[in-house]
Amino acid sequence: MSQSLRHKSPAAPPRTRSPRITWRTLLAAKGAAFTMPFAIGFVILFILPIIYAVVQSLYAVKSSGLGLSGNQTVFVGLDNFVAAATDLRFWESMGRVAVFACIQVPIKLAVSLLLALGLDYLKGRVVAGLRIGLLVPYMIPGIVGTLVWIYLYSPDIGPLTEFGKFFSLDWNFLSEAMMWPSIGNLLTWDSIGFNMLIIYASLQAISPELFEAARLDGASEARIAFSIKVPFVRAALVLTGMLSIIGLLQIFAEPLLFRSFVPEVVTKDYTPTLMIFNQAFDANNYNYAAALSLIFAAVIATVSYLYYKFTNKPEA
Amino acid sequence: MKAMKRLMTGVAAMAMAASLAACAGGTNAPASNTTADQGIEGTAENPVTLNYWGWQKGTADQVKLFNDSHKNVQIKYTEVKGGADALNGLRNAASAGNAPDLQQGSQDWMVPLLAEKVITDVTSWITPSEKDFRESAFKASEVDGRNFVVPTAQAPQFFVYQAPVYDKLNLSAPKTMDEFVEQGATLAGAGHKITNMAGEDPSTLVNWAWQAGASWYTVDGDAWKINFLDDATMEAAGVTQKLIDEGAISTQTFADYAAVQQMYDKGNTATRHIWTWSTNGMVNNFKESFGNWKAAPIPEFSTGGKANVSPIGGIFVTEQSKSKKAAAEAAVWLATNKESVTLAADPIKGSSSFPVVADSDPFVAQLLPEKLFGANHAEAVKVAKEASKNIVTNWTYGPNYTAMYTEMADGWAKVITKQQKVTDLLEHMQEWTVNDLKKKGINAVDGSK
Structure with a gap:
């Protein structure tokens, strides 16, 4: 040319x-x-990869007779999706993390917001130290953090059990009832610093004149926080909220590690990603795993879209 | 594993879900040529190199022995992570077209890997050495009259108990499983548990069903007959359920291995059905109970008699190997050469692996740690020798056994936590297994009706 x-x-x-x-x-x-x-x-x-997964999800590995003469990959159309749609375990695992997300995300965001407001109020040199301190858990690799917490929770060797005994509390953080609170605590600990920083950054962007005007009008610091600061960081809250929900729905490494200690509580289909992982690498059913992954991706996309649509209305 | 790493470090939502989907999309290697193909044979100038993947202690030294005494064939050994990880590693390698020539593994992998065309028929290369193998081990390497693995280990099962605990309560080793259940109640009354059943590990139920004479998978003409509900399984289920209901068992997970061993050491859990290789872990972790342990034959079910249960470990030759004959013959050498076997059986240099050679008696004394049994050692040796002669081979692992076992482990956890009965689990497994086979296009009939 x-x-x-x-x-x-x-x-x-x-x-x-x-x-x-x-x-x-x-x-x-x-x-x-x-x-x-x-x-x-x-x-x-x-x-x-998405195209590849779509193709894979339309096939299935079939054998014949006694199944001893090898396998063939055959086109099965939407069979895998039909099976997935009626696979109760998949939807149960989805429900499990959805309920968890509905409880854990608001708590985490509320705590992050409070911490960010606190930092903003303090300002100055103290802030730098606190900021780093709260971010440390985020810098620790997730696997390491999880292992540390599993040790703390361990009913056999963990210090928390001894600590509970001291107050004659007989708690087991790895029991079925406590599993989600235990994971929730771990995730909050891990990500609170990151969320706080994003909110804090957007607090810094608010024009100081607004505060000045509010103070002249006689507003207290609390009033300023809730009437000016919180509405202004709304976009940041929406963003951190969405990232948290997306992250939570895909929760994988934490339950996988917990599973190796309490497999009777964290079953192989405990969360959607865990189920997909087990289908692919344990049941050796790659095609079904591909179909589940696509459905799962669609669900996450839908949830993200709805969340964004309902929370990010333009300011009136 | 790449998939796992990717998952764990994933950043954005869609990208993650997409990459997961991508990882999920492997293709099966195309079914290749016939098994009659022997492949390349080496010469002294131009030796064949075989890749061998395994994880057991001592295997590397066995390979060294082999390499030192062979000129035409050399083995390159790679240590991998054992158990289910090794199985998945092999499957992934085979999908990618770079499976090793030889793979260490266990009997339950055989039919699934055969179904997936990962492993190859070794009949013509192992048959000339048939007389060198224990009959039960050789038999266990067969499916439909053909051999698909070279057996290397087959440990007889026996019963061990803490003598002081038994003496205190005036008990002696149980002869039958009914007696075992009774003793469970007695021990529970005195604050001891009779045995441990971990929530993740249904193997006790599997072994007991096998011992009682069950066979969950049988070949019936052109179809697999599935029966998890026969009388033998029901007897094993009854015993298991009674022990659980009476609170006679401990449920310590094997994930916390030190805690399990401590429990046995302190006599909190007083008995164990055990294979020779497990005595190793006891010796390495115990502090106070050395010399307190006594061995006895495993208690008998009313059906099944003296039947002794023991899955074989072995070496698979892969379909993708370019030198199948050389690989199979190397595996036979590793399994039967005296020096090689002695090394594998060594409790310190090896893995206390119970040999599959025709006469394994000379190895038994060294396999059982004297430290553990103290004055009872000679008797333990006698028990183990006797047990090795009663190994039965009425058990077949079906083509979806590994997936079945994972499914079963999930339900087993609920049995241990008393959320369902053993029979509920077995009924579920009956239905699940038949459906899963049919879904894969394999002929299956429900043998329970």
Whole structure:
């Protein structure tokens, strides 16, 4: 293309009807070229895997007779999706994490918000120290954090059991009833600093004149916090809320580790990702796992969309 | 494992769900040529190199012995994580087309891997050495009259108990399972548990059903006949249920291995059905009960008699191996060569693996730690030798056994926590197993009706 351009342009004055490339188009192409690294990654790591999963989900591995003469992969249409739609365990696991998310996310956000407001109120040098301190759990790799907490919870060797005995409390943090609160505590501990920082950052962006005006009008610090600061960090709350929900629905590493200690509580289908993982790598049913993954991705997309739609209304 | 890493570090929602879906999409390797194909044979100048994946202690040294004494064939050993991880690792490698030539594994993998065309028929290369193997071990390596694994280990099961606890209560080793249940109640009255059943591990129920003479999977013409509800299984289920109901068992998870061993050491749990290799863990973790342990034959069910239950461990030759004959012969050498077997059986240098050789008696004394049995050692050796002669091979692992076992483990947890009965679990497994086989296109009939 560029060759033919070069060839033509010096020869004759451009004809008005010829498809010329304007500097505007070139500039746009140049701009687009800068997104190539992202676009390539996006296609390879995102679009292609999804297409691959869609293809996989339409097939199933079938054997015949005694099943000793090898397998064949056959096209089964939507069979895997029909099976998934009626697979109670899948939907139960989904319900389990949904209920958990509805309880844990608000608690976590409320605590993060309070901490952020506290930091904002304190200001100055204390803040730097606190900020780092609260962020430390977030910097610890999730697996390590989980192992530390499993040790703390352990009814056999954990200090919390001894601590409970001291007050004649007979608690077991790894029992069926306590499993979600225990995981919830761990996740809150882990992510509170991160959420707090995002909220705190958006607090910093509020124009100080607003506070000045409020103070002149005689508003207390509490009043300022709830009438000015909270509405202003609404967008940040929506964002952290959405990230938390998405993260929670996909909860995997924590239950997987808990499972190795209390398999009778954390069963193989405890959360959707755990179930998908077990279908793929234990039951060796890749095709079904692909179908479950797609359904799961669709559910997450829907939940995220609805959440965003209902919480992020433009300010009146 | 890449999938796991990706999952754990995942950032954004859709990207994560998508990558999960991607990982879930493996294809099965195309079914390849016939098993008659022997593959490449090595020469001294140009030796064949076999890849061998395993995890047991001492295997690396066995391989060294092999390499030192063979010129045409050399083995390259890779240590992998054992158990279910090794099985999945092999499956993934086979899907990717780079399975090792040889893989350490256990009997329950055989039919599933055969169904997936991961392993190959070794009949023609193992048959010339048939007389070198214990008959029960050789038999266990067969499906439908063909051999699909080279057996390397088959430990007889026996019963061990803390003598001081038994003496105090005036008990002697139980002869029958009914007696075992009675003793459970007596021990519970005195603050002891008779045995441990971990919530994640239904193997006790499996072994007892097997011992009582059940067979959950049988080949019936062109179909698998599934029966989890026969009389033998019901007898095993009855015993298990009684022990659970009477609070006669401890339920310590094996995930906390130290805690399990401490429980036995202190006599809180006083008996154990055990295979020779498990004595190793006891010796390494005990502090105070050395010399207190006595061995006896496992208590008998009213059906099944002296039947002794023991799955084999072995070496598989993969379908993808380019030198199947050399691989199978190397496996036979590792399983039967005296030096190699001695090494595997060593409690310190090896893994206390009970040999599958025709005459295993000379190895038994060293397999059982003297420290554990003290003055009762000679008797324990006698018990183990006798037990090794009663191993039965009426058990077949079906093509979906590994998935079945995971499903069963989930329900077993509910049995242990008394949320359901053993019979509820077995009824569920009956239905689940038949359906799962049919879903995979395999012929299955419900043998319980």
